[in-house]
Amino acid sequence: MTYVAVACRALVFGVFLCSLISKLRGPVAYSSFVASAGELLGRPRRGVAAAAAGTVIAEAAVTVLVVIPATAPTGxxxxxxxxAAFSVAVVLAMRRGQRSPCRCFGASETPLGVPHVVRNLxxxxxxxxxxxxxxxxxxxxRHPAGIAVALTVAAAVLPFILRLDDLVALFRPTYHPGNTRRK
Known part of the structure; x- marks a missing residue:
């Protein structure tokens, strides 16, 4: 169980750290995140700014908490x-017909959808x-080799999570003019 715990904690750390960095890498990135959150939540700008700041603070807390063994369960x-809250927000936005782009890990233009909910769940x-x-x-x-394997597994899975939009696009049927069938 020790190595499963290490792999899970490392993966969660990586996901939340990358998400946090993508939002804080500059004023434009953060503004885009806040605007996207506003579209997602369908709320006035002032409430969204507080929700966006709270999200960033919570993501930062997760990255710290999961690294420290004593606070890992809390993280x-x-x-x-x-x-779970992100998933609910995406589902509610989809039900309203709102398809704002996913700003989970940067400047993606892919609209939020079912793949994002599945990923979050x-x-x-x-x-x-x-x-x-x-x-x-x-x-x-803990044996150092076991820790190394657990961290390697987390590191191998992380890119698939971060590049979900690209992976989904690879398998999405495309339309070609002059062809009545989707490929």
Whole structure:
């Protein structure tokens, strides 16, 4: 269980760190995130600014909490709650017909949709598995090779999560003029 906990914590750390960096890499990135959040939430600008700032603070808290063994359960629980809230917000926006671009990891132009909800819910499962594995782990002994494998697994999965929009686009049927069938 120790290595499962390490892999889950590392993956959650990577996801939230990349998300945080993409929002804070400059004023334009942060403004784009706030605007996207406003479209997603369908609220006036002033309430959105507070929600966006709260999101950034919560993401920063997750990145710190999951690294420290004593606070890892709290960090994983917070991450699961945030991801669930993000999923609900995306579903509600989709029901309203709002398809603002995903600003989860930067300046994507891909509209939020089902793949983003699925990704978030899978990450909730990762958080919950990590939470169970972290709280069930009582033995403090860890082999360096086991830690290395767990971190490698997390590092190998992370790019697939970060580049979800590109992966979905690879498998999305495309329309070609003059062809009545979708490929």
């Amino acid at each position: 994983l629980a917070l991450a699961a709650a945030l991801l 899978l990450l909730v499962v990762v958080c919950l598995v990590g939470l169970v594995a972290t709280t069930a782990t009582t033995d403090g002994s």
